Amino acid sequence: MPRTPVYIVSSPRPDVGKTLISRVLSEFLLLQNGNVLAFDINLREPSLLDYLPRTTETAAIDDTRAQMALMDRLIINDGVSKVIDLGLHAFDDFFRVVDEIGFMKEAIRHGIEPVVLFIPDATRTSSNAWTMLRKTFPGSPLIPVDNEHVLHGETPKDFTSVRPLRIAALPAFLRSIVQRQTFSFTHYLRTAQDSSAELHQWTRANYTKFRNLEARLKLYE
Incomplete structure (x- = not known):
């Protein structure tokens, strides 16, 4: 049976690029598969619903x-x-519920592949949360996301033994562009005149990384 992925983009810490990564991933999946469904569990604004209202529901x-x-x-x-x-305010409650109802095992039984994309920073809170996830869900794909804008190229010791998904930092002026609620990564790729531009290369590189991640997990087989 083909397995349908459920990507849980999460962090117990603020300002680590969680919604940005959710946006890029959602747009990649929509481009590749023709559809995607996103759920926004976020108390902060702007949130994923603000950027992708056609494919996102609040939860x-x-x-x-x-x-x-x-x-x-x-x-x-x-x-x-x-x-x-x-959202970070729902982090503990969400994974507590997931553990209590045995969601990970039940999902696999139904042909679903839950994938946790965990975005750390260098704090003890982040390290403790990662340790909790690895102990609570030992058989599930837990992928640390090395956001260079947050970690500045220095991987915390708790994550050195795990293969991360690396996201390069964007200069401040490019971050201000992608933070516009009307900005679409896919539309930019399709319409940009200069494919060598830094934002074009950054977007293509991350789309490729998400495609390779799916290959690592052997989804849709």
Whole structure:
């Protein structure tokens, strides 16, 4: 049975590029597969819903009904890749619920591949959260995302033994461009006149990395 991925983009820390990475991943999946469904669990603004309103829904885990409604959507093997932009305020509660209901194992049974993309910084909070995830979900794909803008090329010791997904830093003037809510990475790739421009190369490189990640996980087989 083909496996449908559910990407959980997460961090217990603020300002690590979580929503940006969720955006790039969602746009890549939409370009590659023709569809994607994203869930925005984020109290901060701007959030993923602001950037990709056509493919993003808001979700909550404040009570049991909301939790089950979300999990029921994630466990459907419909061939549509899912992306969760998990806000830091919901980090602990989300993974607690996932553990309590045995979501990871149940998802695999239904042909779903949960993939945690964890974005660390150099704090103890980040390190403790990563350790918790590895102990709680030992059989699940846990991919650290090395955001150069956050880590400045220095990998914390807790992550040195794991193959990371590396995201290069963008200069400040390019970050100001991609932070516009009307900006689309895919549209930029299709319309940019200069394919050697730094933003063009950055976007193409990250699309390629996400494609290679899918190959590593052997999804859709």
